[in-house]
Amino acid sequence: MEEIFSIGETAKINNVSIKALRHYDEIGLLKPKYINKENGYRYYTYDQFSFIDKIKRYKNIGMPL
Secondary structure, three states, rough: OOEEEEEEEHHHOOOOOOOHHHHHHHHHOOOOEOOOOOOOEEEEHHHHHHHHHHHHHHHHHOOOO
């Protein structure tokens, strides 16, 4: 099984806010790999980190989400 990271861990590792990750989920840009059905917690995998980097690069050049 892949290692999963909580939304807080993912935010910290990738230097983005939890609010941003929730927003990306809401607009369908980056869905968590796993959502705990009991508590609604979002979890991400390491392979999604490169996509977060792409989002940050595109935002830096002014590309809209």
